Amino acid sequence: MIHTTRPEDWQKAADWLMAADALMITAGAGMGVDSGLPDFRGDEGFWQAYPPLKQLGLSFVEMANPQGFARNPPLAWGFYGHRLNLYRRTLPHAGYHLLREWGMAKPLGYFVFTSNVDGHFQKAGFDHEHVEECHGSIHRMQCTAPCNEEVWSAEGIHVEVDEKQFLAAAPLPQCIHCHRLARPNILMFGDDSWIATPTGEQSQRRHAWLTALQTRKGKLVIVELGAGQAVATVRFFSERLARLPGANLIRINPRDCGINANNHVALQTGALEGLTRIATLLPRHGE
DSSP states (O other), X not given: OOOOSOHHHHHHHHHHHHHOSEEEEEEOGGGXXXXXXXXXXXXXXXXXXXXXXXXXXXXXXXXXSTTHHHHOHHHHHHHHHHHHHHHHHOOOOHHHXXXXXXHHHSTTOXXXXXXXXXXXXXXXXXXXXXXXXXXXXXXXXXXSSOSSSOOEEOTTOOOOXXXXXXXXXXXXXXXXXXXXXXXXXXXXXXXXXXXOHHHHHHHHHHHHHHHHHHHTTOOEEEEEESOOSTTOHHHHHHHHHTTSTTEEEEEEOSSOXXXXXXXXXXXXXXHHHHXXXXXXXXXXXXX
């Protein structure tokens, strides 16, 4: 890959990371690409990952929609069951472990804000008390109705998917209370039945962490990874956070890396390559 990033930008990123008292990691779908996960960039990118859905003419927006569980439950669970199985068997790439190492070394700690539903930060060893999943998690279930506000673990739930037709085999996951169809606890498009309680609790912990950081006047570095502009939740969060006194933002993205502020730096590359290159500019343990 040819980088348009200036050499001094890499050093600036490393210097900010070394000088910070705390690390905020913000991540979008591009973070998982180096682990072998699709990022669903546009319909063509989505169809490349899921050819049977191209044959049906179904876009990501149409599949990531709660109405699908009412219209065609086997197809809806074919899509989400495939993703659940994929996320379970895929290992987080080495960049996750670099971030965890950096965050653990900070005197005021770290927090993660991600739109990803794959649970890979927790899988890589991040403390679940320091992760906010703003769009929910595929590793939690809820009722499609919903019959109540309870959310439960997807552990023990196994969905068999015919990958040629992208249909899930019966029995499909059921609500543990009313025994109607269950669905992942993920915020979908046009979703008025998502139970946001777990994400709300995570948000409260993140707010408390940031408040404590500001009280102690700690320097914050934000490392944003693979956050695109199509669904810009993570980008907006990063930029808002970068307005805090003493905060700096490092944006790592191979395409949507535009940035315009003195305390921002853009590194035009993928997540793993960017983190690995920054690591080469940091002092090793004992140096």
